[in-house]
Amino acid sequence: MTDSAVKELFGEGHLAHAPSDHPAVPCAKVGVVLANLGTPDATDYWSMRRYLNEFLSDKRVVDYASWKWQPLLQLVILTKRPFSSGRAYKSIWNNEQNESPLLTITRAQTQKMAERLKALYGGSVEVDFCMRYGNPSTESVLTRMKEKGCERIVFFPLYPQYGSPTTATANDQAFRTLMKMKWQPYIRTVPAYFEHPAYIQALTNSVQEAYSGLKTRPSKLVASYHGVPERYLREGDPYYCQCQKTTRLLRETLGFSKEEVDTAFQSQFGPEQWVGPQTVDHVAELAKQGHKHIAILSPAFSSDCVETLEEIKEEIHDSFMEAGGETFSYIPCLNDRDDHIDALLAVVNNELSGWL
Known part of the structure; x- marks a missing residue:
């Protein structure tokens, strides 16, 4: 939709019949906010x-x-x-830009999303990103979007699998911001996309590309997800089940056997029993069983971050090698790959239905 079409549809800032001294109001737009976990x-x-x-x-x-x-x-x-x-x-740390890789990557994802949506809808869509913890804060970004005239906002937590400590808390923070507004924009929160065909295909492409560059084919592909306490599963959180389905769909799309792909969970802390197996222990056990060449990816993370670049590539890598492993291949998160942006765009466009 072009800028002129937006003005024709909505009016120039909604002021067509307002008195001359009425405060300026921006032309109505739709906002898209990509929400990630956060960064110091x-x-x-x-x-x-x-x-x-x-x-x-x-x-x-x-x-x-x-x-x-x-x-x-x-x-x-x-x-x-x-x-x-x-x-x-x-x-x-990204020393060149003096920021965490998560911030660098989320900004790149947002820029690509903005370019795609501008090509589709012109200037009628504003695109930005926020962090649940740290900066840019959810409140600052949603407030800025509203000030730009976004009367409708698609709020997109970048977590393929729904989890209470991820998707739910991102949405909570968005709603807390709305509670402070006299005039709230309409808002849609994006559902989990753990089984979306375009997302599964992007994961598949990343694995196939990684395998094509390896001298020795891994005997195991480990899909490592961030863990949660087992209690969450019993209390109704669907995260664990959605992780398992993502792995299954990825395996089936790759054409791998059940014996070639495992699901594991990382980042456990505290005294509770967590869902498992724990990635750091599982890769060591694989090495002891004779799997000397493995590959690992993190389908739950939309962007590489400390849990992947430090925990997997260092701690989990060392656990595998010290147990007798020989080749440990980390497959990066989807980050700002074009096929990943295509998948995110497909999800966004579905949520924009009826608004544009």
């Missing part, structure tokens, strides 16, 4: 502490009673963990 502003102690405090104080992430959790968090965890987390982030 820097790797120093205080930057990491602010980020971790916001992240670990979220009841969607750690749902223990505040009287029990907050003293432990403030007095113990946040005195030590900013140092170790800071070292992890420093090892992967």
Whole structure:
């Protein structure tokens, strides 16, 4: 839709019949906001502490009673963990742009999405991105979108599989922002796309391209997802089941046998029983079983981040090699690959139905 068509449809800023002294109102638009997990502003102690405090104080992430959790968090965890987390982030930091890879990649995804939507709809769509934790904050971005005239907003948490600590908390933050607005924009939240054909095809393409460049074909492909406590599954969170289905669809599209592809879960912390197997232990067991050449990818992450670039490529890699492994091939997240943007665009266009 062209800018002139938008003006014809909506009117020039909705002011056609307003008095001359009426405050200026921007022409009505539709907004698309890509929402990712978040990033610290820097790797120093205080930057990491602010980020971790916001992240670990979220009841969607750690749902223990505040009287029990907050003293432990403030007095113990946040005195030590900013140092170790800071070292992890420093090892992967984008020094050229002085930001985390997650921020760099999410910005690139947003720019490509904006280009695709502009080609389809002209200037009637505004595209931006926000972070659940850190900057740019959800509140600042949604507020800016509204100020630009976005009366309708598609809010897109970039998590293929729905999870309470990911998708739900991103939506929560968007709704908290709306609660502060006198005039709320209409908003649509994007559902999980764990089985969307275009997403599965993009994953398939990434694996096929990686395998074509390897001298030795891996005997195992490990799909490693971020873990959650088993209790979440019992309480109705569909994340674990959606992860399993993503792996199955990927395997079937690749034409691999069941014996060639495993599902595992990483990033466990705390005393609870988590869904498994744990990736760091599973890859070591694979090496001991004779699987000397494996490949690993992370279908739950839309962008490479500390959990993939540091945890998988360093900690999990070392676990496999120390157990006798020989070739550990990490397949990058889909990031801003064109086929990934195509998949995200297909999801967005479905949610724009009836609005444009």
